[in-house]
Amino acid sequence: MNEAAALPHGPPILPPTPAGLESLYTLCRKIYPDQVNPLQVTALLKYWLGGPDPLDYISMYANPGIPQENIPPHWHYISFGLSDLHGDGRVHDVSGANGISGFGFELTFRLKREPEETAPPTWPATLMQSLAKYVFQSGNTLCAGDHVSWHCALDNSESRIQHMLMTSDVQLKSTQTPFGLVDFVQIVGICAEELKAAQQWNGAGVLDMISRKPSAGGLWFITDMRRGESIFELDLNAHEEFERGFELEGSNLSGVSARCSWVEQDPSHIDIMHLKDKNDCDNNQSSQEKTLHVNSPMQKSLQGGNFDQNRASSTNFKMDEIRSSSGLLESTELLNIKKLEGVHLVFNLEAGSLLPLAIRGRVRHGRHFTFKSVLGETAITLVANTVTGTLVDSEHPYVAQGSWLQILITDDLAQDMAVTFQVLASPEALSLPKTFSWPDKKLSVTIVADKL
Numbered sequence: 001m002n003e004a005a006a007l008p009h010g011p012p013i014l015p016p017t018p019a020g021l022e023s024l025y026t027l028c029r030k031i032y033p034d035q036v037n038p039l040q041v042t043a044l045l046k047y048w049l050g051g052p053d054p055l056d057y058i059s060m061y062a063n064p065g066i067p068q069e070n071i072p073p074h075w076h077y078i079s080f081g082l083s084d085l086h087g088d089g090r091v092h093d094v095s096g097a098n099g100i101s102g103f104g105f106e107l108t109f110r111l112k113r114e115p116e117e118t119a120p121p122t123w124p125a126t127l128m129q130s131l132a133k134y135v136f137q138s139g140n141t142l143c144a145g146d147h148v149s150w151h152c153a154l155d156n157s158e159s160r161i162q163h164m165l166m167t168s169d170v171q172l173k174s175t176q177t178p179f180g181l182v183d184f185v186q187i188v189g190i191c192a193e194e195l196k197a198a199q200q201w202n203g204a205g206v207l208d209m210i211s212r213k214p215s216a217g218g219l220w221f222i223t224d225m226r227r228g229e230s231i232f233e234l235d236l237n238a239h240e241e242f243e244r245g246f247e248l249e250g251s252n253l254s255g256v257s258a259r260c261s262w263v264e265q266d267p268s269h270i271d272i273m274h275l276k277d278k279n280d281c282d283n284n285q286s287s288q289e290k291t292l293h294v295n296s297p298m299q300k301s302l303q304g305g306n307f308d309q310n311r312a313s314s315t316n317f318k319m320d321e322i323r324s325s326s327g328l329l330e331s332t333e334l335l336n337i338k339k340l341e342g343v344h345l346v347f348n349l350e351a352g353s354l355l356p357l358a359i360r361g362r363v364r365h366g367r368h369f370t371f372k373s374v375l376g377e378t379a380i381t382l383v384a385n386t387v388t389g390t391l392v393d394s395e396h397p398y399v400a401q402g403s404w405l406q407i408l409i410t411d412d413l414a415q416d417m418a419v420t421f422q423v424l425a426s427p428e429a430l431s432l433p434k435t436f437s438w439p440d441k442k443l444s445v446t447i448v449a450d451k452l
Helices: 019-031 123-138 192-200 203-211 238-249 272-278 287-295 297-304 319-326 330-334 355-365 411-425
Strands: 039-042 057-063 074-080 100-112 147-149 163-168 175-177 180-190 255-258 260-264 337-339 343-348 368-373 379-383 398-401 404-408 434-438 443-448
Touching: 019 057, 019 074, 019 175, 057 123, 074 123, 100 123, 123 180, 147 192, 163 192, 163 203, 180 192, 180 203, 192 203, 192 238, 192 355, 203 238, 238 355, 260 368, 343 404, 355 368, 355 379, 355 411, 411 434
Parallel strands: 100 180, 255 368, 343 443, 379 404
Antiparallel strands: 039 057, 057 074, 074 100, 147 163, 163 180, 175 180, 260 343, 337 398, 368 379, 398 404, 434 443
């Protein structure tokens, strides 16, 4: 008998779609019933087989929008892989249906469709893979209201849209899969002025302003890479709204990863060269290392992005909240506690420009703010009098636990700092290094250039 004739004919038998993935596909089909096989970006070598990309798939749908409601046609990108698609432990820890699936969310992105476009651009898939890598590597999830600073156009063009806010996808609601609950967190492209407002106030407030301006994103938060104006240029009342919210509510941002260091010394005798020697590991990197930290979008999201959004309404914050928000290693718990007579802090310019926020938006509202070094365990936490469970008190305002320094900012010092640090609102005008000193408090702060 001819062996070839004996082979079965017909289409190949494909393996069944994993149950978690099928649940998400089913949800998407309800929104896009006419696009059952959308264009997809696929990870050729899957993550669990050693591939570099954590997201198995990114589907790209053509959304017609609702023009009569100022919602323009756009491309809708949806990720698959941050949640547990397989339920067999190959990527995520196995959890029951009553828990969260994987990291508990998937990413989405809405990009305004240009009239001449017949197919969706693929660069958003690369952006989503980068964010997914950050989540997998750090274990930090992304939630509505969070922000990520990127410092370059999301599509690598000359666009002003160079940062991101996170919100809930308006069409994709939380869904139950066989392996747990999945939310959909939408990326919203924003410009530098909007990022600064989100850092100083909160992401929810900025998103609310964006939602009221169709040209800034509107109700569906559609990113327009050709947008040339910030929300503050589009709405003359937006700046006043931001200032009012900031003064009344303070900031939700409780800490950032940054380039920072501290040293114990008598501030009446400031030795900048000694500080630079002490700060070698944080600031005096080789040119190759600087390139990695300055040009890598992933590092930028770690340096500038918010690693904790403290949403508590009370001003009575406890020290274990500071410890968890700053990501301090448990090893510091075993080190001796040291009370210091005086301290000198050093921040690079990007971190130093957040000092007005730390004082006006956090400390003066009875809260805390932490600068965590991107290159080591060093951390500096500024605390108000009302923060309980700290190591500091009025007699000992500077206390170190290993490389973690706590500083008590009294009401009078906070008032003075709020005025003194106003010059940091325009950091481009500073001559660096710039030192601020409070001799009676035995405290000094030096701002150095981002690149040494």
